[in-house]
Amino acid sequence: MSDMKEYQKVSEEQHKKVQVNPYGPNPSDYLSNVRSFQLIESTLREGEQFANAFFTTEKKIEIAKALDDFGVDYIELTSPVASEQSRADCEAICKLGLKAKILTHIRCHMDDARVAVETGVDGVDVVIGTSQFLRQFSHGKDMSYITKSAIEVIEFVKSKGIEIRFSSEDSFRSDIVDLLNIYKTVDKIGVNRVGIADTVGCANPRQVYELVKTLKSVVSCDIECHFHNDTGCAIANSYTALEAGAKLIDVSVLGLGERNGITPLGGLMARMIAADREYVLSKYKLHKLRDLENLVADAVQVNIPFNNPITGFCAFTHKAGIHAKAILANPSTYEILSPADFGLTRYIHFANRLTGWNAIKSRVEQLNLNLTDDQVKEVTNKIKKLGDIRPLNIDDVDSIIKDYHADVSTPRMGATEGPAIVDEDQASLDNVKRPRLN
Amino acid sequence: MSDMKEYQKVSEEQHKKVQVNPYGPNPSDYLSNVRSFQLIESTLREGEQFANAFFTTEKKIEIAKALDDFGVDYIELTSPVASEQSRADCEAICKLGLKAKILTHIRCHMDDARVAVETGVDGVDVVIGTSQFLRQFSHGKDMSYITKSAIEVIEFVKSKGIEIRFSSEDSFRSDIVDLLNIYKTVDKIGVNRVGIADTVGCANPRQVYELVKTLKSVVSCDIECHFHNDTGCAIANSYTALEAGAKLIDVSVLGLGERNGITPLGGLMARMIAADREYVLSKYKLHKLRDLENLVADAVQVNIPFNNPITGFCAFTHKAGIHAKAILANPSTYEILSPADFGLTRYIHFANRLTGWNAIKSRVEQLNLNLTDDQVKEVTNKIKKLGDIRPLNIDDVDSIIKDYHADVSTPRMGATEGPAIVDEDQASLDNVKRPRLN
Numbered sequence: 036m037s038d039m040k041e042y043q044k045v046s047e048e049q050h051k052k053v054q055v056n057p058y059g060p061n062p063s064d065y066l067s068n069v070r071s072f073q074l075i076e077s078t079l080r081e082g083e084q085f086a087n088a089f090f091t092t093e094k095k096i097e098i099a100k101a102l103d104d105f106g107v108d109y110i111e112l113t114s115p116v117a118s119e120q121s122r123a124d125c126e127a128i129c130k131l132g133l134k135a136k137i138l139t140h141i142r143c144h145m146d147d148a149r150v151a152v153e154t155g156v157d158g159v160d161v162v163i164g165t166s167q168f169l170r171q172f173s174h175g176k177d178m179s180y181i182t183k184s185a186i187e188v189i190e191f192v193k194s195k196g197i198e199i200r201f202s203s204e205d206s207f208r209s210d211i212v213d214l215l216n217i218y219k220t221v222d223k224i225g226v227n228r229v230g231i232a233d234t235v236g237c238a239n240p241r242q243v244y245e246l247v248k249t250l251k252s253v254v255s256c257d258i259e260c261h262f263h264n265d266t267g268c269a270i271a272n273s274y275t276a277l278e279a280g281a282k283l284i285d286v287s288v289l290g291l292g293e294r295n296g297i298t299p300l301g302g303l304m305a306r307m308i309a310a311d312r313e314y315v316l317s318k319y320k321l322h323k324l325r326d327l328e329n330l331v332a333d334a335v336q337v338n339i340p341f342n343n344p345i346t347g348f349c350a351f352t353h354k355a356g357i358h359a360k361a362i363l364a365n366p367s368t369y370e371i372l373s374p375a376d377f378g379l380t381r382y383i384h385f386a387n388r389l390t391g392w393n394a395i396k397s398r399v400e401q402l403n404l405n406l407t408d409d410q411v412k413e414v415t416n417k418i419k420k421l422g423d424i425r426p427l428n429i430d431d432v433d434s435i436i437k438d439y440h441a442d443v444s445t446p447r448m449g450a451t452e453g454p455a456i457v458d459e460d461q462a463s464l465d466n467v468k469r470p471r472l473n
Numbered sequence: 474m475s476d477m478k479e480y481q482k483v484s485e486e487q488h489k490k491v492q493v494n495p496y497g498p499n500p501s502d503y504l505s506n507v508r509s510f511q512l513i514e515s516t517l518r519e520g521e522q523f524a525n526a527f528f529t530t531e532k533k534i535e536i537a538k539a540l541d542d543f544g545v546d547y548i549e550l551t552s553p554v555a556s557e558q559s560r561a562d563c564e565a566i567c568k569l570g571l572k573a574k575i576l577t578h579i580r581c582h583m584d585d586a587r588v589a590v591e592t593g594v595d596g597v598d599v600v601i602g603t604s605q606f607l608r609q610f611s612h613g614k615d616m617s618y619i620t621k622s623a624i625e626v627i628e629f630v631k632s633k634g635i636e637i638r639f640s641s642e643d644s645f646r647s648d649i650v651d652l653l654n655i656y657k658t659v660d661k662i663g664v665n666r667v668g669i670a671d672t673v674g675c676a677n678p679r680q681v682y683e684l685v686k687t688l689k690s691v692v693s694c695d696i697e698c699h700f701h702n703d704t705g706c707a708i709a710n711s712y713t714a715l716e717a718g719a720k721l722i723d724v725s726v727l728g729l730g731e732r733n734g735i736t737p738l739g740g741l742m743a744r745m746i747a748a749d750r751e752y753v754l755s756k757y758k759l760h761k762l763r764d765l766e767n768l769v770a771d772a773v774q775v776n777i778p779f780n781n782p783i784t785g786f787c788a789f790t791h792k793a794g795i796h797a798k799a800i801l802a803n804p805s806t807y808e809i810l811s812p813a814d815f816g817l818t819r820y821i822h823f824a825n826r827l828t829g830w831n832a833i834k835s836r837v838e839q840l841n842l843n844l845t846d847d848q849v850k851e852v853t854n855k856i857k858k859l860g861d862i863r864p865l866n867i868d869d870v871d872s873i874i875k876d877y878h879a880d881v882s883t884p885r886m887g888a889t890e891g892p893a894i895v896d897e898d899q900a901s902l903d904n905v906k907r908p909r910l911n
Contacts, residue, residue: 057645057646057680058645058675058676058677058680061679061680083827084792084793084796084827085787085792086786086787086790086792086820086822087787089825089863089864113827117794117826117827117857118826118827118857118858118860118861119858119861120826120861120862121826121861142795164799166806168799168803168805168806169799169806171803172799172802172803172806173795173798173799173802173806205806207495207496208495234807235807235808235809236809237496237747237809237810238496239496239709239712239713239716239744239748240678240679240709240712240713241499241678241679241682241713241716242495242496242499244679264780264782265743265747265782265788265809265810266708266740266743266744266747266782266810267707267708267709267737267740267741267743267744267782268708268709268712268744269705270704270705270706270709271677271678271705271706271708271709271710272709274677274678274706275677275678275679278677278679289780290780291780293790293791293792293793293796293807294787294788294789294790294791294807294808295780295781295782295785295787295788296780296787299705302704302705303705305703305704305705306677306704306705306706309675309703309704310677337779338776338779340778340779340780340781341525341775341776341778342702342727342728342729342733342734342778343733343778344702344703344704344705344733347733348524349523349524349525349732349733349734350703350732350733351732352524352731352732353731353732354522354523354524354731355522355731356555357580357611358522358731360611361602361606361607361610361611364610364611365606365609365610367606368604368606368607368610368611368643369672369673369731369732370673370732371673371674371675371703372675372703372704382524384524387527388555388556388558388559389521389522389551389555389556419555419556420556420557422556423556423557423558423559424558425527426527
């Protein structure tokens with residue numbers, strides 16, 4: 036048995052060496068771009084298709100600057116042929132001199148392309164529906180027509196010296212042979228990227244992995260992916276696409292887009308930082324995420340969802356006694372994401388009937404009181420009893436603790452540091468607004 | 474070339490036969506439970522660990538009944554040792570005579586087990602931390618101690634004739650050899666289910682697939698999975714786990730749970746109905762989803778997130794002209810999920826600058842007016858021009874159309890049916906509340 040233990044110990048150490056982060060890139064994915072991905076930020080294109088969105092020119096410029104400051108690689112804008120103002124706004128943003136490259140998104144048509152290349156963009160994203168559904172009910176064209184149009188538009192845009200992406204629409208319901216044929220063709224004539232789009236938001240991760248991996252074997256250019264979130268898989272599909280060799284992911288702030296939207300910028304940051312913290316921190320100003328989300332949420336008049344990754348009001352709140360105990364000992368036990376990376380703070384919720392004596396003990400210390408463990412356990416039981424009757428607030432808990440403490444001890448000198456437990460009111464202010472809390 | 478076309482046509486027909494639904498189960502997953510999954514609904518356990526949650530006995534009973542009516546297979550309750558009221562509530566819910574089996578969730582300890590089996594539950598879910606982190610910072614036990622406790626608790630619960638599940642906690646950071654050893658042991662002594670838990674919410678789909686598939690080769694009992702949503706992958710991980718052979722998924726209404734929660738019931742329904750509509754509709758009353766979510770959201774004082782799958786206010790709203798056109802011709806072009814399955818309606822957003830003439834044409838018909846296509850295109854341009862200046866509402870669009878129409882035509886007889894475009898005000902009422910819309 037002691038041999039076995041010795042073996043296990045050695046084995047564990049070897050294991051740690053091989054894979055320090057179990058959520059890091061899979062070492063067998065040699066084409067993976069999990070550590071070298073780029074973002075195409077589409078709040079000002081896909082996001083404008085969100086039901087509530089109406090961005091003025093000033094608001095578009097404010098958002099574009101904030102995205103640029105955050106560090107996104109590309110900013111995608113609504114087609115200049117959508118309306119006269121769309122065209123003027125596109126030209127205005129191109130003149131801002133941002134670090135991010137500016138793209139606009141057009142139909143695969145020379146009429147659109149001619150307008151797009153004159154706006155001053157760094158690149159054009161071309162899209163056309165290749166599924167049976169879109170060929171029948173949208174544009175009514177067959178694959179040979181689509182291919183011919185694609186070649187004409189691509190060669191025209193390239194002749195202007197700017198980047199060009201060719202994407203299919205509704206890729207997962209398109210015939211795989213049609214898809215690979217057209218991607219191979221456009222790759223040969225020199226597109227910068229080909230795009231896969233889950234336009235209806237129903238693809239699943241393994242399906243994404245297979246299609247991207249197959250496409251990767253056919254083209255030499257970069258692969259970009261666009262995932263809608265109708266079935267809640269947009270973030271996971273994005274991650275899996277990167278594992279399979281895709282390089283660029285389309286995102287928008289809070290995922291704003293048609294229907295319930297696309298891969299959200301913040302959620303993808305959570306996913307990617309769990310895989311490669313160093314790369315993400317080197318490229319993106321994560322501490323500006325909350326302000327960026329608030330800016331866009333205000334512009335389209337929505338609230339940050341209560342359960343939003345990272346910035347949802349409870350994303351770093353720990354409640355059950357068993358969780359609170361371990362978090363106090365070592366935050367990594369229940370937290371891979373560090374709230375400090377995003378300029379946020381952790382919150383241990385101890386004023387409730389699920390609380391444990393470790394959380395109460397920590398509160399006792401914060402209050403600069405002195406109780407033995409047995410005393411803390413006794414006062415915890417009193418708190419749980421009141422918590423059974425009604426919702427508790429911090430004052431309830433503090434007064435129970437103080438009453439109990441009154442006779443048994445004297446205050447210690449010097450307040451202890453209390454980063455693990457913050458005052459509830461302070462958490463509300465410091466963190467993010469709690470929805471509908473009175 | 475015509476041979477090629479002929480070949481493609483035949484090939485397309487064959488393709489349709491082989492796989493009617495491209496989002497259906499992968500035919501090569503012979504262990505997949507995508508078509509035979511079960512739900513363990515944990516709003517009254519994991520959901521009670523949500524920061525805002527305080528459920529009275531009456532509210533717990535109301536929620537339990539609603540979940541049972543919806544059709545969930547299991548309802549999981551907070552441990553009866555958490556507080557005296559938790560125990561009383563557990564007993565009360567067991568006495569309701571629901572169709573769903575009632576479970577309670579306890580630590581792997583005889584003290585907890587003895588209380589749990591006396592409450593009247595149909596089964597006990599046992600959990601213990603097996604990761605280095607939890608072994609070091611939570612309970613401080615080694616694997617041989619964990620195994621010994623597990624065997625004692627399992628044999629005790631089995632002796633009472635009720636179901637028993639054994640789950641590790643933080644499974645993806647646990648040593649794979651430790652995990653497989655203990656699962657194999659508990660499977661041999663006859664647990665009903667073993668559980669995998671992504672307690673920190675950082676697992677990714679391919680990682681999940683590998684672990685579940687490996688575990689499936691080691692145990693003969695059912696596999697249950699529990700995914701936190703910190704990195705936005707809980708729904709995708711659940712789906713992938715089912716593909717790999719897991720049978721049961723832990724969910725809660727709106728995903729309520731520790732931090733930003735777990736796999737949401739509604740989001741998983743969206744995912745599963747895209748894969749197998751028939752199975753989902755045969756088991757679950759989807760048209761009650763909205764009421765169920767509203768009940769729980771009110772109880773914990775949060776708003777339904779604007780981008781929630783299915784019940785988010787914009788989940789079935791289509792805006793861009795190119796989308797609206799195709800949706801009007803055939804909803805399946807941009808929609809796999811049918812709003813009618815959930816008792817909801819589709820909404821084509823036509824009062825904005827991204828609108829297209831097909832959407833306006835449909836509105837013209839709804840208004841019982843008669844314009845030629847060229848006239849519709851002309852009036853569409855007028856609408857887009859105003860849409861460039863400020864946000865539009867339905868009245869704006871209607872008055873532009875009516876002004877334009879005044880001299881050129883006369884009203885047709887008989888109103889056309891208008892299921893595709895509904896009045897915006899009506900959509901607000903019929904669908905779900907729009908956050909912060911004035």
